[in-house]
Amino acid sequence: VTFAAALEQIGYRGAERCGEHPLSAFFELHIEQGPILEAEGKDIGVVTGVQAMRWYEATLTGQDAHTGATPMHLRKNALLGAARVIEAVDWIGRKYAPGVATVGLIENRPNSRNVVPGEVFLTVDLRHPDDGVLHDMQEEFYDRLKVIGDDLALGAEGKTIWEQPAVRFDPDCVTAVRRAAEISGFSARDIVSGAGHDAAYISRVAPSAMVFVPCRGGISHNEAEFSSQQQCAKGAQVLLQAVLDYDRQLAERGGKDAYRGGS
Amino acid sequence: VTFAAALEQIGYRGAERCGEHPLSAFFELHIEQGPILEAEGKDIGVVTGVQAMRWYEATLTGQDAHTGATPMHLRKNALLGAARVIEAVDWIGRKYAPGVATVGLIENRPNSRNVVPGEVFLTVDLRHPDDGVLHDMQEEFYDRLKVIGDDLALGAEGKTIWEQPAVRFDPDCVTAVRRAAEISGFSARDIVSGAGHDAAYISRVAPSAMVFVPCRGGISHNEAEFSSQQQCAKGAQVLLQAVLDYDRQLAERGGKDAYRGGS
Numbered sequence: 001v002t003f004a005a006a007l008e009q010i011g012y013r014g015a016e017r018c019g020e021h022p023l024s025a026f027f028e029l030h031i032e033q034g035p036i037l038e039a040e041g042k043d044i045g046v047v048t049g050v051q052a053m054r055w056y057e058a059t060l061t062g063q064d065a066h067t068g069a070t071p072m073h074l075r076k077n078a079l080l081g082a083a084r085v086i087e088a089v090d091w092i093g094r095k096y097a098p099g100v101a102t103v104g105l106i107e108n109r110p111n112s113r114n115v116v117p118g119e120v121f122l123t124v125d126l127r128h129p130d131d132g133v134l135h136d137m138q139e140e141f142y143d144r145l146k147v148i149g150d151d152l153a154l155g156a157e158g159k160t161i162w163e164q165p166a167v168r169f170d171p172d173c174v175t176a177v178r179r180a181a182e183i184s185g186f187s188a189r190d191i192v193s194g195a196g197h198d199a200a201y202i203s204r205v206a207p208s209a210m211v212f213v214p215c216r217g218g219i220s221h222n223e224a225e226f227s228s229q230q231q232c233a234k235g236a237q238v239l240l241q242a243v244l245d246y247d248r249q250l251a252e253r254g255g256k257d258a259y260r261g262g263s
Numbered sequence: 264v265t266f267a268a269a270l271e272q273i274g275y276r277g278a279e280r281c282g283e284h285p286l287s288a289f290f291e292l293h294i295e296q297g298p299i300l301e302a303e304g305k306d307i308g309v310v311t312g313v314q315a316m317r318w319y320e321a322t323l324t325g326q327d328a329h330t331g332a333t334p335m336h337l338r339k340n341a342l343l344g345a346a347r348v349i350e351a352v353d354w355i356g357r358k359y360a361p362g363v364a365t366v367g368l369i370e371n372r373p374n375s376r377n378v379v380p381g382e383v384f385l386t387v388d389l390r391h392p393d394d395g396v397l398h399d400m401q402e403e404f405y406d407r408l409k410v411i412g413d414d415l416a417l418g419a420e421g422k423t424i425w426e427q428p429a430v431r432f433d434p435d436c437v438t439a440v441r442r443a444a445e446i447s448g449f450s451a452r453d454i455v456s457g458a459g460h461d462a463a464y465i466s467r468v469a470p471s472a473m474v475f476v477p478c479r480g481g482i483s484h485n486e487a488e489f490s491s492q493q494q495c496a497k498g499a500q501v502l503l504q505a506v507l508d509y510d511r512q513l514a515e516r517g518g519k520d521a522y523r524g525g526s
Contacts, residue, residue, distance in 0.1 A: 032332060033329045033331075033332040034328075034329060034331075034332030034333050034334070034337075035328075035332075035333060035334075035337045036334065036337075039337065051331065053331065055376060063480070063482075064482070064485060065297075065298075065481055065482070066296045066457065066458055066481070066483055066484070067363060067365040067367055067388045067390070067457075068296075068297075068314065068316065068363060068388070068390050068456075068457030068458040068459070069295060069296040069297030069456070069457035069458050069481065069483070070297050070298060070363065070457070070481055071297070071298075071299065071360065071361065071363065072353070072357045072360055072363060072364075073357075073360075074297075074298045074299075074302065074481065077353065077365075079349055079366060079367075079369065080349060080350065080353050082346070082349075083345070083346035083347070083349035083350050084346070084350070086342055086343060086345075086346035087343065087346050087347070087350070090335070090340065090343050093335045094335045094336075097334065097335055097336075098334065100330060100331060100333065100334065100335060101335075102330040102340075102377075102379055103342060104330055104342075104374070104375055104376045104377055104378050104379065104380065105371070105374050105375060105376050106342065106369065106371050106374065108368070108369050111367070111368050111369065112367050112368060113318060113367045113368050113386045113388055114365075114367055114388055115367050115484070116365055116367065117367065123376045125330045125331070125376055125377055127330070127331050193331075193332070194329060194330075194331030194332035194333070195329055195331040195332050196331070217326070218328055218329070218332065218333055218337065219326075219327070219328070220329055220332070221329070221378070222327060
């Protein structure tokens with residue numbers, strides 16, 4: 001069953017072809033999903049873009065061995081290698097701040113109390129607002145992975161499984177958001193989104209920008225996610241103000257046609 | 264269903280009471296389950312005892328956070344803490360050689376590519392032939408766990424879940440094994456067993472010792488476990504020779520009664 005056929009069946013397909021809908025601009029309001037605005041006591045984040053992201057997978061291969069019977073100097077401990085990769089990835093994040101670098105997932109094999117681990121699979125997430133710097137972070141990751149494997153006599157294979165270039169939001173849209181916060185009397189700072197958003201994709205076909213509001217502890221995708229009614233209201237106020245402002249400018253610039261998205 | 268009742272039902276309970284069976288001595292032949300004999304080209308390991316063992320569990324607690332939206336300096340990364348514990352445990356093993364120290368099992372939560380890990384559970388296995396040194400290793404482990412937690416603003420809880428003191432095998436039995444290897448013309452070295460064995464428990468009620476033969480790559484509990492027919496035959500030869508020798512000595516010492524095991 002294709003997506004189109006399923007939409008057809010429930011009467012939701014509609015007549016308009018994908019990409020044909022006219023868009024003058026796109027403004028998106030979102031919680032920050034990070035702790036920066038809260039930490040700095042700011043009401044509004046003026047989102048200037050979305051950082052570039054790349055995902056990697058790595059496998060370290062050693063030799064399963066009995067924890068009691070295998071002297072330290074004769075081990076090929078894949079989990080020790082993984083520990084060094086985790087430390088190295090964290091170090092890369094700190095070195096290239098405001099970039100971030102994380103090992104989020106790890107699978108240890110055979111994962112038994114009395115077996116020196118013979119194989120570890122892990123994932124790495126690297127992000128930076130600048131594509132060039134992200135490339136440097138990637139080089140450093142692959143270099144460190146090789147050195148760690150060599151030092152411990154482990155196999156160490158890594159590969160890039162996904163990448164998304166940095167997004168820079170439309171300067172006029174961003175200016176509209178910044179001015180909206182100012183007019184409304186809210187404290188604001190420019191911010192680069194660490195997470196992906198609808199606006200990052202829509203920015204490929206129409207001028208876009210985003211408004212962030214603080215969220216408690218930077219927690220998201222979690223039942224503990226929370227922004228107060230007041231925080232949300234300020235975000236909505238800035239969103240409305242920015243749309244009105246941008247629309248007014250558009251009219252002043254002589255009623256430039258709404259952008260028609262395409263491939 | 265008790266064990267006794269189940270044995271009764273299948274006619275395997277027997278008349279003899281547990282602990283009543285007379286044992287003069289106990290000799291056990293086993294593959295080394297480690298790589299030492301193979302690495303040194305020795306035919307026989309004269310096992311002088313079993314090292315002391317202790318098992319621990321530790322939990323590191325931080326805060327789940329979005330990998331893209333959480334700056335490095337605002338993270339509480341439990342997996343980074345775990346990485347440092349893995350490194351520290353390995354370092355303890357090397358420092359206290361011939362002791363060994365291993366993190367064998369790790370559970371990372373939520374274990375997702377784009378979430379900074381908020382909680383990690385792991386197990387630690389420490390062993391040393393000397394109970395006192397094992398105690399020092401344990402102190403060092405708990406000290407390091409605390410420091411690592413404090414450095415990264417993580418909760419760090421550890422506990423000892425199992426311990427077994429060092430076993431020293433009976434000197435006469437060990438001498439019988441050493442002499443048996445010598446008489447048979449096989450190369451041998453004294454060795455402390457890293458793994459637990461039947462003989463470690465039987466040594467509580469009767470004089471015991473063990474004979475080790477090499478195994479390929481030190482691999483055990485694995486389909487790749489392998490000792491050659493020749494290696495096994497040498498082990499069997501030493502086992503027989505040691506039993507005959509010990510029996511002869513017993514007779515010479517005036518037919519000392521066989522030990523009757525007790526509680």
